[in-house]
Amino acid sequence: MASVVKDEGSGYPIALDSFIPDLSAMSYSTLLTQTVLACVIVYVIFSKFNRKPRERELSEEVSNEKEALIASWEPEPLVPETPADHPALNPKYVDGKMTKYVQIDGKEYLNVATTNFLGLVGDERIEATAKKTIMKYGVGSCGPRGFYGTVDVHLDLEKELAEFLGCEEAVLYSYGFATIASAIPAYARRGDVIFVDKGVNFAIQKGVQASRSRIEWFNHNDMDDLERLLEEQAKLDLKDPKKAAKTRRFMVVEGLYYNLGDLCPLPKLLELKWKYKVRIFIDESISFGVLGKTGRGQLGNHFEMFFSLFLSEFFYLSRFCPL
Structure with missing residues (x-):
């Protein structure tokens, strides 16, 4: 007899035999x-x-080999041992001021590690003036020049520098590296062309990089190589006059090269400047105060010639940009 139950939802009978195999x-x-x-x-x-991992029992031969390997292992040091004569373990002590000569551990040496080629460090007149300035103005301007960091001595120095160089104005920077590094991108922009000597200092390299202009490097003081690049640019300008009308061309050199110590051939550079209508940047960071009868650098040697822009470093902490 089949078992029957009634579905509570539908009320229809359901046979259980249909779910149970016969x-x-x-x-x-x-x-x-x-x-x-x-x-x-x-x-x-x-x-x-419920499976449990089976422990593998090593044979006596394998176990002995394992112990021998562990016993013979010698860890290598993370860093090599420092020799006893390493300079870090034997520091040298500088006595006195960092002037032309320096005392190190009681012995006198010629100081070629600093840019004190003007001999200003250790000058008693400069030290006395620096003390008076600190007592009056403090040790810093405490702010950017364009905001609240300008004081009267900044303006007086800019005026005197402009008169000394025979230009209309001079802009004084508080950080020497920023002078040329910011002046180049202030004039050159994307789409312009800058012809740069391969021997320029690091600040100029960062300045031309920040300009986003097309950079053409010429061999150091090689005027034939520079003229070749200028001639190639002139041919490109003839092919696209509309683009050439919007493209500005610059040359960047140093009066006295910081990395190499030689002079730029300024007369030839100016000749190419006028021939190919190129603006010129000249960084006089090292030559100012050193070259020329009046200490005006390369500009002082060729003062009758026009410069679009002249950049120079004033002593060691500040730079100025005569316009």
């Missing part, structure tokens, strides 16, 4: 196969969760 109709082989298969599945499931 075991009487199954053969013994089929029933045995299904029983074995069910047992295998149950065994696999339980053995998976």
Whole structure:
């Protein structure tokens, strides 16, 4: 007799026999196969969760080899040992002021480690003036020049520098590196062309990089190489006059090269400037106060010639840009 139950939702009777297999109709082989298969599945499931890792026992020979390797291993140092004569372990002490000569551990040496080529360090007149200035103004301007860092001595110095160089105005910078590095991108922009000597100092290199202009490097003091590049640019300008009308061309050199110590061939540079209509930057950081009868640098030697822009370093801490 079939078992019947009533569905609570629909109220219709449901026969349970439809869900229970008829075991009487199954053969013994089929029933045995299904029983074995069910047992295998149950065994696999339980053995998976209850499995314990088996410990592998090493043979005595392998164990001895392992111990021998551990005993023979010597770790290498993370850093090499510092020799006893290393300079860091034997510091030298400087006595006195860093002037033309310097005392190190009681011995006198010629000081070639600083840019004191004008001999201003140790000058008693400069030291006395510096003390008076510090007592009056403090040790710094405490702010940028364009905001609240300008005091009367800045303006007086700019006026005197302009008169000394024979130009209309001079702009005083508080940080020497920033003078040429900011002046170049202030004039040159994307789309312009800058012809730069390969021997220029690092500040000029960063300045031309910041301008985003196209940079053409010519061999150091090689005017033939420079003229070749200028001639190539002139041919490009003839092919595209509209673009050439918007493209400005600059040359960047140093009056006295900081890295090499030689002079730029200024007369030839000015000749190429007028021939190819190129503006010129000349960094007189080292030559100012050194070259010329009046100490005006390369500009002082060729004062009758026009410069679009002249850049120079004033002593050691400040630079100025005469316009």
